[in-house]
Amino acid sequence: MSSVFVSFNTKLAQNVLNESYNFAERAEIPAFGKPAITAVCMTKIEHIGIAVRSLEDAVPRYEKLLNTPCYKTETVENEKVNTAFFQTGPNKIELLESADPEGVIARFIDKKGEGLHHIAFEVADIYSEMERLKKEGFVLLNPEPKNGADNKLICFLHPKHCNGVLIELCMSKEVTVED
Numbered sequence: 001m002s003s004v005f006v007s008f009n010t011k012l013a014q015n016v017l018n019e020s021y022n023f024a025e026r027a028e029i030p031a032f033g034k035p036a037i038t039a040v041c042m043t044k045i046e047h048i049g050i051a052v053r054s055l056e057d058a059v060p061r062y063e064k065l066l067n068t069p070c071y072k073t074e075t076v077e078n079e080k081v082n083t084a085f086f087q088t089g090p091n092k093i094e095l096l097e098s099a100d101p102e103g104v105i106a107r108f109i110d111k112k113g114e115g116l117h118h119i120a121f122e123v124a125d126i127y128s129e130m131e132r133l134k135k136e137g138f139v140l141l142n143p144e145p146k147n148g149a150d151n152k153l154i155c156f157l158h159p160k161h162c163n164g165v166l167i168e169l170c171m172s173k174e175v176t177v178e179d
């Protein structure tokens with residue numbers, strides 16, 4: 001299965017690369033020196049993650065705020081986190097509640113309180129982006145992509161190299177290939 005994902009996303013990445021080369025050519029984007037702008041590797045903000053103490057409390061509040069129902073809840077076992085998703089226009093909000101008192105979200109809230117936890121960028125090819133960012137000196141919090149919520153492969157970057165913001169890279173696994 002994983003080789004299917006890889007080949008699909010390599011193709012997708014190539015399309016994005018081709019598109020962005022064309023775009024750069026058309027728009028005559030000046031090079032800003034190192035690193036050269038050669039491709040749009042992060043295609044959009046995929047979602048914004050917000051740490052909450054209790055989904056039971058936060059979900060109805062965000063349903064009121066956004067005037068839309070939560071469309072999905074999911075527990076990510078390896079992250080010890082319960083998530084709830086909202087779609088508002090083209091944008092997605094992920095609420096995160098710790099599923100374990102020792103989990104990363106619990107520790108985050110103990111230290112900083114509830115609030116903005118991370119910004120997730122969609123990438124066409126998470127493997128090449130992780131490689132690129134590592135070369136640029138960013139610190140990857142997981143050396144291999146791991147399973148995230150909402151059918152994604154994800155990787156976090158250490159916030160100390162991103163001006164205090166925890167950055168998530170995510171790549172969709174949504175490929176359905178009939179055997």
Ligand code: ZN
Nearest residue numbers: 049094120168
């Ligand atoms: Zn996220």
